[in-house]
Amino acid sequence: MKTINLLVGGPTDLWPDSLRQGKIDGDWIGVDRGNVWLVQMGIKPLISIGDFDSMDQSEFEIISNNVSDIRTYNPDKYYTDTQLALKIASDELKADVINIFSATGGRIDHFISNYLLATEPKFRDIVEKIRIIDKQNVIQYFTPGEHEITKIDMMHYLAFIPMNAMHLSIHDAVYKLDNYYVERPFAYSSNQFDGDKCHFDFDDGVLCVIQSKDA
Amino acid sequence: MKTINLLVGGPTDLWPDSLRQGKIDGDWIGVDRGNVWLVQMGIKPLISIGDFDSMDQSEFEIISNNVSDIRTYNPDKYYTDTQLALKIASDELKADVINIFSATGGRIDHFISNYLLATEPKFRDIVEKIRIIDKQNVIQYFTPGEHEITKIDMMHYLAFIPMNAMHLSIHDAVYKLDNYYVERPFAYSSNQFDGDKCHFDFDDGVLCVIQSKDA
Structure with missing residues (x-):
């Protein structure tokens, strides 16, 4: 790498x-x-x-x-x-x-x-x-498909921000989504990992994922 | 008001x-x-x-x-x-x-x-x-139509950020646009007033306008 x-x-x-x-x-x-x-x-x-x-x-x-x-x-x-x-x-x-x-x-x-x-x-x-x-923040971006991310040390919160309309699934976090249709850019903030890894998938455009912590 | x-x-x-x-x-x-x-x-x-x-x-x-x-x-x-x-x-x-x-x-x-x-x-x-x-920033939002904004004291820069696809005209700023088709959310930054007022219009969705200054 x-x-x-x-x-x-x-x-x-x-x-x-x-x-x-x-x-x-x-x-x-x-x-x-x-x-x-x-x-x-x-x-x-x-x-x-x-x-x-x-x-x-x-x-x-x-x-x-x-x-x-x-x-x-x-x-x-x-x-x-x-x-x-x-x-x-x-x-x-x-x-x-x-x-x-x-x-x-x-x-x-x-x-x-x-x-x-x-x-x-x-x-x-x-x-x-x-x-x-x-x-306080690490911002990443993903293209359609299945993804796995790893919790970054000290980063408490996990946000999913679709940059466009898409179907989004979040498989293993505190708040899950199952092939949910997101109509427009929206910030799903304040989610959290429920382990060290989180798996998610989506079908179109770009998904922004932010790991963050309070000051 | x-x-x-x-x-x-x-x-x-x-x-x-x-x-x-x-x-x-x-x-x-x-x-x-x-x-x-x-x-x-x-x-x-x-x-x-x-x-x-x-x-x-x-x-x-x-x-x-x-x-x-x-x-x-x-x-x-x-x-x-x-x-x-x-x-x-x-x-x-x-x-x-x-x-x-x-x-x-x-x-x-x-x-x-x-x-x-x-x-x-x-x-x-x-x-x-x-x-x-x-x-350093004043963020405003506008709906379709014709608009006039006034320069805020000390704010040097003017940014236009379409939140969706739209046709955008900027009539009187340093960088002008004439019914320009913007395909997706995009930040047109670092424009400037060329007087105290700026006139602009657009046809769909929401336009974000930011007046800002350097630190």
Whole structure:
């Protein structure tokens, strides 16, 4: 399993402790200001992506002195810089798992943009690789079929969020569903594992699953 | 214009300064722990809603000593406590504007649940009254037709997020759209007002509009 981590330019206050302590496995791609933070933590990203316009000269020097592969990129209507980083992690670096950090909190339009990535056809093949992570939440996405997920340590709650109409079954959690027809995007929150594993299946589109904990 | 404010039980760290300083106009409904914070700020909510199970005796006493209308409510499959507060603000208190505070940050399943409220048919008649507010974001919802919005002081960015397929026109912002067919929920972020007002129209479902600022 090859893991690539993305550190994007959102707020730093929702980072999980493991990120702050430098305990995340895998290589890194930095996006915009994420690159500065990575280098300051002693992590050299494999690739730095960004338009770098919002940085001052000293910040850009931190990056250019520490990263051999810098890709200056102006966001266009086809890909945002986070989307480009995802594409590189998957197509070029052949990642099996892509963790995205610093993508929550702050501007909600940015978060919703990242949250909805998984519904875009151009990312359909890689949605199961994506995890958006902060200190209270791990967000994953699934495509139709049968799935098994494992409880993440300390994460107490389990939410199922159909991103579209679908028939959904949740086989083994505190609240179960049996081939239930969900008409539109909806958040089934505050479910819980009743063991270490949960099995579920659905028939269309994308299902978002969030494991979370209280503060 | 009658404004009713809801303080729900989410994180307090994303409150706008105006809330912390007690400068929000209108009466209040408290939901769960939001009631404790209101009383501690010297605000007596008109109505307190919650299951109050997660509170200790001293917290509940703070509420019962200060609020005459306490409605103990166990969330059911039809309404969450926040949804019930919305319904009371609209149906019973006849609010024209319903501001929701403390509904962002923390558990993302809770936020998505609040964010998707506007797509539920049972709330379709009141979605234009709802605003979800934190220190960097004001989220509003609109139903089909022509609309005018006014720039909120200090809010630099303007995002349009169709919650479903629709034809969308943005008449006067930095990035315009002319009867553009949007196939699925998508976040058009980082647009900006080019004056004090922005006019837009669309033909189906619900459109989310977010005014936001950087930290």
